[in-house]
Amino acid sequence: IAGITQAPTSQILAAGRRMTLRCTQDMRHNAMYWYRQDLGLGLRLIHYSNTAGTTGKGEVPDGYSVSRANTDDFPLTLASAVPSQTSVYFCASSDGPGYGYTFGSGTRLTVV
Amino acid sequence: AQSVTQLDSQVPVFEEAPVELRCNYSSSVSVYLFWYVQYPNQGLQLLLKYLSGSTLVESINGFEAEFNKSQTSFHLRKPSVHISDTAEYFCAVSPLRASGSRLTFGEGTQLTVNP
Numbered sequence: 001i002a003g004i005t006q007a008p009t010s011q012i013l014a015a016g017r018r019m020t021l022r023c024t025q026d027m028r029h030n031a032m033y034w035y036r037q038d039l040g041l042g043l044r045l046i047h048y049s050n051t052a053g054t055t056g057k058g059e060v061p062d063g064y065s066v067s068r069a070n071t072d073d074f075p076l077t078l079a080s081a082v083p084s085q086t087s088v089y090f091c092a093s094s095d096g097p098g099y100g101y102t103f104g105s106g107t108r109l110t111v112v
Numbered sequence: 113a114q115s116v117t118q119l120d121s122q123v124p125v126f127e128e129a130p131v132e133l134r135c136n137y138s139s140s141v142s143v144y145l146f147w148y149v150q151y152p153n154q155g156l157q158l159l160l161k162y163l164s165g166s167t168l169v170e171s172i173n174g175f176e177a178e179f180n181k182s183q184t185s186f187h188l189r190k191p192s193v194h195i196s197d198t199a200e201y202f203c204a205v206s207p208l209r210a211s212g213s214r215l216t217f218g219e220g221t222q223l224t225v226n227p
Contacts, residue, residue: 004155033214040121042219043156043202090155094215097206098144098163101215103155 002027004104006091012110013081021076021107023091031094032074033101034058034066036087043090049074081111114139114205118218126226127195133188133221135203143205145186146215147177150200159201162186173197198225 007022025032034046035058045058049068063085065077074093078085088108092101119134137143144163148156160171167179177188186203200222204215 031214040219043217045214048214092156097208098161100144100146100148100158100161100204100206101156103148103157105155 004091004093004102006089006104006107008107009105010108010110012112013078015082015111016080019078019081019109021078021089021091021109023074023076023104024072025074025091025093025102026072027093027095027102028071029093029095029102030071031096032068033092033094034064034074034076035090035092036060037090037106038087046076046089081109083111085109086111114143114207114216116203116205116216116218118201118203118221120221121219122222122224124224124226125193128192130191131189131193131197131223133201133203133223135186135188135218137184137186137203137205139184139205139207142208144208145177145179146204146206147171147175147186147188148202148204148217150202150220152199156202159188193223193225195225195227197223199223 004025030051033048035043044060047066049055052071091104115138117136146161147159149159150156162179170176175190200220203218206215
């Protein structure tokens, strides 16, 4: 089934550890995004990529990095996790303006 | 830049009652408009979208939304809700003809349908 796969589904991480959240799509969409969802704050954009080889910062990029080596994969890395990064992380992709996003099922991350 | 305001953070209703979830937006350019639904412990799913043409758009499960350009609104309605409609609903906009297709989301409205 075409869509977005995120891994892991959930993770408990010790503060200070490095962690990479994986995101893979099989729809050949050019644009990909990472959001975090926190209660009362809605969805906030962390990083985005309009096409393979390019990335950009969203509204809450600090403490996160991304890469886009190819069309399908868009990993999100937390270099040194802090408790404020406890959240649900969603990866999404889009085929262009007007198509909206396809979302993955999310990664629930708890930093302790 | 765009912004989206969902006027109600929580909407409790009884089963079979009508419901309206309100969404206003602000943008200096023309936009596409979307409603997404998020069921518990799941990702967001596209419910319906307005691109152009008729200002009333419908989803397959009975929801409809009307684009009102003069009021910059895109309210979501359903004449009779079911328990299974309990979910969080997000309104979103994206600018026409922008590089990339970034959506700006509202903060969400939790719809709870009670028996």
